[in-house]
Amino acid sequence: MAKWETREDSVNSEIRRPDPRYLDKGLTTQCVHAGERWPEARVWTPNTPIYRSTTYFYDCAEELDDRLFNREPGYIYTRGGNPTQSALERALSTLERADATRVCASGMAAVHLALVAAGAGPGRPVLCSADVYGSVFTLVQNILPGLGAPTRLADLADLHRLEQLMMEVKPAIVCFEVITNPMTKIIDAPAVIEMAHRHGAVVIVDSTYTTPYLLRPLEHGADYVTHSLSKYLSGHGDVLGGSVSCHRRDYDHLLFTAIQIGATLSPQDCWLVQRGLKTFSLRIARQCESALQVARHLETHPLVDRIWYAGLPNHPQHETARRLFPQGRYGAMLNFDVANCQTREQVFAFLDALQIILPATSLGDVYSLIVNPARSTHNWLNQEEKSAMGIGPGTFRMSVGIEEPEDLIEDLDRALAACQ
Ligand code: PLP
Numbered sequence: 001m002a003k004w005e006t007r008e009d010s011v012n013s014e015i016r017r018p019d020p021r022y023l024d025k026g027l028t029t030q031c032v033h034a035g036e037r038w039p040e041a042r043v044w045t046p047n048t049p050i051y052r053s054t055t056y057f058y059d060c061a062e063e064l065d066d067r068l069f070n071r072e073p074g075y076i077y078t079r080g081g082n083p084t085q086s087a088l089e090r091a092l093s094t095l096e097r098a099d100a101t102r103v104c105a106s107g108m109a110a111v112h113l114a115l116v117a118a119g120a121g122p123g124r125p126v127l128c129s130a131d132v133y134g135s136v137f138t139l140v141q142n143i144l145p146g147l148g149a150p151t152r153l154a155d156l157a158d159l160h161r162l163e164q165l166m167m168e169v170k171p172a173i174v175c176f177e178v179i180t181n182p183m184t185k186i187i188d189a190p191a192v193i194e195m196a197h198r199h200g201a202v203v204i205v206d207s208t209y210t211t212p213y214l215l216r217p218l219e220h221g222a223d224y225v226t227h228s229l230s231k232y233l234s235g236h237g238d239v240l241g242g243s244v245s246c247h248r249r250d251y252d253h254l255l256f257t258a259i260q261i262g263a264t265l266s267p268q269d270c271w272l273v274q275r276g277l278k279t280f281s282l283r284i285a286r287q288c289e290s291a292l293q294v295a296r297h298l299e300t301h302p303l304v305d306r307i308w309y310a311g312l313p314n315h316p317q318h319e320t321a322r323r324l325f326p327q328g329r330y331g332a333m334l335n336f337d338v339a340n341c342q343t344r345e346q347v348f349a350f351l352d353a354l355q356i357i358l359p360a361t362s363l364g365d366v367y368s369l370i371v372n373p374a375r376s377t378h379n380w381l382n383q384e385e386k387s388a389m390g391i392g393p394g395t396f397r398m399s400v401g402i403e404e405p406e407d408l409i410e411d412l413d414r415a416l417a418a419c420q
Pocket of ligand 1: 107
């Protein structure tokens, strides 16, 4: 008997047999139902499968009723929750030491969700760091006021001024990034959180740059922490996502808000983020080390006027950074001013000379990425506003990837020489 014939009745054939529940049904019914929901299909895989189903059913009507009336945890409809989504949310809650997390379609959706959940609206002023991601700046400056929320953007790095600002603005909500975008300033998060709470405000921290590898804002008392999952946590530049994590006291309201405004992330994208997350701490450790090496090189380079990297002792908030990040890792974003780089031709010459570092927006990927904020992320600011933020024509923001740092340094040296 041929070897394959002995397998004819094996257990492996069993799982491919016709579905007896639908054998006597019509063709269309068979097409819709046959093979699905096999009662003994208990499968454990190392990673959570992508559950694409939008709806769920239970063994009996009472079990569904228990979920509909919140007597038992479970799934009803994917906008409210989905097993692939829960796997990612549990992972993020673990990393952030949060009581719960909600994921949504982008980092911007996460910031928006957190602001709405925190009650941004008429009579609830929002005080936001001016040195934040461009779209967050626009959301606070242009969109929230249209919804009735008074807003104020200001420098939150100066604690003395901040105390006065709190008395003046009387914020209901304070939001900021700990390592700021684009200037990589360091905000003294515990001090700002303490001050905001003393003035009765709810605190939202966008921790996209810091990641849970450097700091966990909820442990410092923040009320909500948001991420653009499109960056370090997924890490491969192939998925958009966002998350909001919080304490138990706020989660029911956050979830209620998310479900009603439709802030969710597709199961496919949850799966991609969680796949990237598995190597997150390995990637970020390497990225932080390489960033320090690149920063040290640029610090002494004759064609670099100025470098901002919190790991360098000459960074204005280096001491704050040392206190906030005691493990001695300072992130993988840096900013530098190229000497004599004033014109658009010089900026283009710099970018076009790069062979490894990609001149593209975004950050936190395995690839190193670089942008000229004045011509990209912050091109909507006028000259005065750019100067106030410290953004010059020859300022570049670099996201250090996982490549060999020596190759990145060689690439930067080539570009620095090319734009003179
Ligand atoms: N927050 C920060 C600090 C960011 O850098 C970004 C995007 O670059 C966002 C939020 C928005 O994230 P997303 O692009 O996923 O909406």
